[in-house]
Amino acid sequence: MSLRVGKAFLRFNRQRCALITKAVHVQQLHSGSSGFTDSCYDGLYPGHISTTPIQKALLAVASGVAALHNPYRHDMVAVLGETTGHIALINLRNRMRNDPEGNIILIERPRIRLSTLDLSKMASLPDGSFGREYLRFLEDNHVTPDTRAEVKFVDNEELAYVMQRYREVHDLLHTLLGMPTNMLGEVAVKLFEAAQTGLPMCALGAVLGPLRLNSSRLRSLFTSLGPWALRNGRQARCVLSIFYERRWEQSLEDLRQELNIEPPPLKLKHSTRGGLEKD
Template sequence: MSVVFLPRVLRISARALGTAGWAGHRGCSGWTSDGGPGHLYGGHIPTNPVQKALLAVGSGMAALQNPYRHDMVAVLGETTGHLALLRLRDRMKSSPEGHSILKERPRIRLSTLDLTEMSSLPDGSLGREYLRFLKENRVTPDSRADVKFVDDEELAYVMQRYREVHDLLHTLLGMPTNMLGEVAVKWFEAAQTGLPMCILGAAFGPLRLSARRLQLLTASLGPWALRNGRRSNCVLSIYYEHRWGQSLTSLREELCIEPPPLSLSTLRKTT
């Protein structure tokens, strides 16, 4: 089933995913709560509980059918994640660094990254390895969808921040962007955030793995990801923009994240 089978009013809302932008994107990195009458922030689409439920069902089915439908994964996360977002927000507020992030509302976008400076950082530093990850995988932080269906301005920012640090988690965890790497990151995120979207991805993602990759996940990567997701400090409470020069080893130790059990090259070659 696809999102096209949703009622017309919800199809209109779903199409808005590709057209409504963040009016709150002030300059390079700002955020504003002024979304106009009836809107909590720029790009916000008000929905009632029934609409949210239908969006959740339709987007969930579409995402299960095609995990690379990031727009549907985004809708699923926004329509099911309220309680988890509350807990994440509270964890951020309990940390001085996380509190600063909630107050200042930084954005991780190409327009906010000093690519020249990051490329001059030493190998092994967060900024250099993150930039290498973006280049090698031909991805950009600008591809992350803007939040639209979260009916709380502060929680909407928490969800946006989660999306924009996702590629940083790949870097921190040493995971590639193939299906095995994505599932391992989802297992970490499920344990770390409790977001239903992540739990769903962690539960159903393995069904798309080859026998060899499934063996690696269940025997090695999965237990490592769950263990570290549960015990590590809140990954949303790190002001990464102030940490580009810090070594990955040091940041992993600070967050209580063990080094990955398999090398990146091995994970990429596994079929």
């Protein structure tokens, strides 16, 4: 009798632990905190939060509504991507496995963080090299790779890494595609990513993003940037299968040619007034 009671108590305690973890995590998602750690995760990887299909559906709806209201809520965009991207992540993982360089990435699990980047070396590289242009992108747009959220809702350790790699490669795609971080640039990158990855979150961003563009930028998107982004997303080599950390010294143009990515039809930049200009 006491053994049955003890087992029942242990099951209850595990359930309580999981519920507390989920509640704390959802609260921190809304507060924008990225420092969540808890000993109650189920062991797939640090920070993982196990959820049922129904819970994933509820999270997808809630995060989708929040992201629609404010596309710059990167925490909600992250949750949406994790709860809707299972099939796309499997396809991306398989493409990486079938690529020699991509398979090495899956084995070695490199991370793109400030702690893994040699910024001094990258700054000493010549103009036009991939590493120097990526560093210039970070400086010009005031962004850092450390802002990318850690994966929590993907229920497979390897697929979780694929999602993390996608997030950390996002800024590299901005560099490869020559797109700034304003709304027009983000929509162009999302169109490329939607065609390249099949992630529903990318498709949603590509569809909803144009609603926030004015008429002149919509014209640029529909007549040149949009078709270019979709075409290159379909024809390019899998962008997750490139060990970018070993390509900093390669010229940006050579890397584009290797990936089968055409140069952008428009050169966009931020104006000194904080708006967008075309060269």
